[in-house]
Amino acid sequence: SQQGEEDPQALSIQEGENATMNCSYKTSINNLQWYRQNSGRGLVHLILIRSNEREKHSGRLRVTLDTSKKSSSLLITASRAADTASYFCATVFFGNEKLTFGTGTRLTIIP
Amino acid sequence: NAGVTQTPKFRVLKTGQSMTLLCAQDMNHEYMYWYRQDPGMGLRLIHYSVGEGTTAKGEVPDGYNVSRLKKQNFLLGLESAAPSQTSVYFCASSYPRQRGGQETQYFGPGTRLLVL
Numbered sequence A: 001s002q003q004g005e006e007d008p009q010a011l012s013i014q015e016g017e018n019a020t021m022n023c024s025y026k027t028s029i030n031n032l033q034w035y036r037q038n039s040g041r042g043l044v045h046l047i048l049i050r051s052n053e054r055e056k057h058s059g060r061l062r063v064t065l066d067t068s069k070k071s072s073s074l075l076i077t078a079s080r081a082a083d084t085a086s087y088f089c090a091t092v093f094f095g096n097e098k099l100t101f102g103t104g105t106r107l108t109i110i111p
Numbered sequence B: 001n002a003g004v005t006q007t008p009k010f011r012v013l014k015t016g017q018s019m020t021l022l023c024a025q026d027m028n029h030e031y032m033y034w035y036r037q038d039p040g041m042g043l044r045l046i047h048y049s050v051g052e053g054t055t056a057k058g059e060v061p062d063g064y065n066v067s068r069l070k071k072q073n074f075l076l077g078l079e080s081a082a083p084s085q086t087s088v089y090f091c092a093s094s095y096p097r098q099r100g101g102q103e104t105q106y107f108g109p110g111t112r113l114l115v116l
Helices: none
Strands: A005-007 A010-014 A019-024 A029-037 A043-050 A055-058 A061-066 A071-076 A085-093 A099-101 A105-110 B004-007 B010-013 B019-025 B031-038 B042-051 B054-057 B065-067 B073-078 B087-094 B111-115
Touching (some): A043 A055, A043 A061, A043 A071, A071 A085, A099 B042, B042 B065, B042 B073, B073 B087
Parallel strands (some): A010 A105
Antiparallel strands (some): A019 A071, A055 A061, B087 B111
16 A cells, blocks of 8 residues: 555644654655644645645744655644644655545644 | 535445545536545545546546546446445645646535445
8 A cells, every 4th residue: 555654643732832744655755745634524625735845834833844754744833722623645656646544643732 | 605515414225336526626627536444544535537438447446437528517426336346535636837827626425324
């Protein structure tokens, strides 16, 4: 399977702290995307980073990509209770329109 | 815009029964996908379609069939349900890469299926 792996599987932090989660993958990618899933809901796209990019920002989100290590990280700064959700990385491989999802990180923000 | 909608939201089936899950999108997307989500497994692609009248197998297609008769609809069928098909099913849609889209997928709210 080419499925990515998120680390950690679960993370609990205090509100206001920063949360970092990591994603590793196995083969060369065209782009990598992060999605959020609130409990009982569908996935929502957060950010996309292409293979020729190293860092992207969107509001309180910062994503980095290291293609030499085949890994990415998602940083959520100044966390809020509403950030409690599962976060998934998904990769798009060259010549392939399909997303391959990782197993997710369950983030809990403690008020 | 409603985005991506799925019908039904929840269904209980007995082993051997059949059913069809309906996905509809109003964003004029050409690509549509069906995934299943199981605990600890992430999302796995069942079938997908790159346009009206076309379908293709994904990672876990066995036991499922699909049809894309209209651009806005993508149907997932279970001909003879099995307990192993108990899962949450998500539909998604996207623009193809050559349209200049970012390959972002837009997801529906999901259908919870329990097969007894």
